[in-house]
Amino acid sequence: TQIKGDGEAHPALSPNDEFADYGTWDKGDIVGYEPKTPEMLPYEYARSALKLGLQLDAELGANPFKFGMVGATDSHTGLATANETNFFGKASHLEPDNEKRAEYKILESPVDESLTSYAWEQVAGGLAAVWASENTRKGILDAMRRKEVYATTGPRMTVRLFGGWDFIGDDLETPRPEKLGYARGVPMGGDLSSAPKGKSASFLIWAAKDPDGAHLDRVQVVKGWLDASGKLNEKVYDVAWSGKRKLRKGGKLPAVGNTVDVANASYRNSIGSPMLATAWTDPDFDPGERAFYYVRVIEIPTPKWTAYDAKRIGAKLPKGDSGFHQERAYTSPIWYTP
Secondary structure, three states: OOEEOOOOOOOOOOOOOOOOOOOOOOEEOOOOOOOOOHHHHHOOOOOHHHHHHHHHHHOOOOOOOOOOOOOOOOOOOOOOOOOHOOOOOHHHHHHEEEEHHHHHHEEEOOOOOOOEEEEEHOOOEEEEOOOOOOOOHHHHHHHHHHOOEEEEOOOOEEEEEEEEEEOOOHHHOHHHOOHHHHHHHEEEEOEOOOOOOOOEEEEEEEOOOOOOOOOOOEEEEEEEOOOOOEEEEEEEEEEEEOOOOOOOOOOOOOOOOOOOHHHOOOOOOOEEEEEEEEEEOOOOOOOOOOEEEEEEEEOEEOOOHHHHHHHHHHOOOOOOOEEEEEEEEOOOOOOOOO
């Protein structure tokens, strides 16, 4: 995830995923000559690549798309401004001293105006989070090599994921649930294989809000799998959420609500939860199918940088810009191989 939105999923590839469109740039190529076509999309998004990796593993005996998830800003200012409240633009000429900066044509198409991308379509960027054993260069690089990392769109959310065969809700009540996670399972970026007879993949999951940020809306598990017929599948499960909402028929969770005051670039943490946790067992687990699982954490709605510009420097909110969005985090997957 970076200033051009995220590369997790695309609504055309995941039509049943209501959160598969975060700041997505999909108009055309980077110079604005060629429009995007549907056949390009499967090769441009992480979830699709993870699914293709399962297929290639079955065919070749190796998975070339076994990667972890990290985020960055893709900004060229040298400034640490991944938060919407402090976005200094992709480059120095788009710093927040110009009330017209949101309307700037950051990529102007020479052939078709519909392929032009504007600065307001950017998001502030992302961060890479690393579960290192020690705060040293070696410790951080070791964590990256084992893919015990996750991405956020800017907030400093804390997210943990462990996979195994016998996690239960009581495990979360222990003083150090991560010790159980390492002892009885594998962390994000790890592998499970050869399910014990009668067991299903289970996961220990918890997430905490950015201490200076918004409450959490929900925690989701994204699963992809290769079935016996050779078809690739995916499903998004809501596994923990704030408030007293209940899953509707078909498994859809009602929206958390929206406290954003766009005109004042503000929001209230009167909805959502500061922390969400669960022990979740895959209800559709098949020990004979290759699969991957990763966690996505969704915040409650918060203002975009364009709303902060409108409030602070008198800029107008561009047409088509709601002025708010729902920021998120994504963990590296855990893979299952029969």
